Amino acid sequence: MINPAHKKHAPATARNQAPILDVLKECLPDHGTILEIASGTGQHAPYFIAQLPGHYWQPSDPDKDNRNSISAWWWEKQFKNILPPLNISTDDDPWSVESQDLPLAITAIVCINMVHISPWTSTIGLFKGAARILPPKGILYLYGPYKIDGVHTAPSNELFDISLRDRNPEWGIRDLTEVQKLARDHGFSCVKTVDMPANNLSVIFKKD
Ligand SMILES: C[S@@+](CC[C@H](N)C(=O)[O-])C[C@H]1O[C@@H](n2cnc3c(N)ncnc32)[C@H](O)[C@@H]1O
Structure with a gap:
């Protein structure tokens, strides 16, 4: 049962959606289902899909309250090309989407602000799942803060990293080189980074 009152708002999500959409328009395949991992509030889905014709959007989150919020955001515009949210944790194997009948095959996976707010094993699970699901040339899009060669790119990121590790010692801002190595180990090439x-x-990673 969808309850519009379950809608959650994340100010940072509203702030980053326009610049993220600009990059997605450039890097996503022309058509297909886009699987969103860690959709959170779900407010990105209607914003993105309104400007990505030819695509279906499959939101997901392991948290039930977040899935309720995703449905509540869907309710407002009721876009037919946003699919009901799935319960997916990247720690799962397989992911529930692998047994779903989708209107179009998955050609891209989008994961925004999860890699630093989850244990490293969840990022490993993300690449394992992406390797299983995506076709050759499929796109895996990540967004978030990263260290470059072991160094934070701003003092604010260093403070954020400390606060993340205080909340959970397994969380923290990852080094881009380590993520790129993990990607290579799972058959992905990093085709672009955008500030x-x-x-x-x-x-942006592409499956080999
Ligand atoms: C900071 S929120 C980001 C949400 C959304 N992408 C956004 O940008 O607003 C992090 C999200 O990651 C999800 N998450 C944490 N660990 C996960 C995992 N292993 N697999 C999938 N999602 C996970 C949480 O439930 C939460 O919704």
Whole structure:
């Protein structure tokens, strides 16, 4: 049962959606289902899909309250090309989407602000799942803060990293080189990084 009152708002999500959409328009395949991992509030889905014709958007999150919020955001515009949210944790194997009948095959996976707010094993699970699901040339899009060669790109990111590790010692801002190595180990090449507002990066991987 969808309850519009379950809608959650994340100010940072509203702030980053326009610059992220600009990059997605450049890097996503022309058509297909886009699987969103860690959709959170779900407010990105209607914003993005309104400007990505030819695509379906499959949101997901392991948290039930977040899935309720994703449905509540869907309710407002009721876009037919946003699919009901799935319960997916990247720690799962397989992911629930692998047994779903989708209107179009998945050609891209989008994961915004999860890699630093989850244990490293969840990022490993992300690449493992992406390797299983994406076709050759499929796109894996990551967004968030990263260290470059072991160094934070801004003092604010260093403070954020400390606060993340205080909340959970397994969380923290990852080094881009380590993520790129993990990607190579799973058959992905990093095709582009884009500097984003507030010291974040878009990191775009393509399956070999
Ligand atoms: C900071 S929020 C980002 C949400 C959304 N992408 C955004 O930008 O607003 C982090 C999200 O990651 C999800 N998450 C944490 N660990 C996860 C995992 N292993 N697999 C999938 N999602 C996970 C949480 O439930 C939460 O919704």
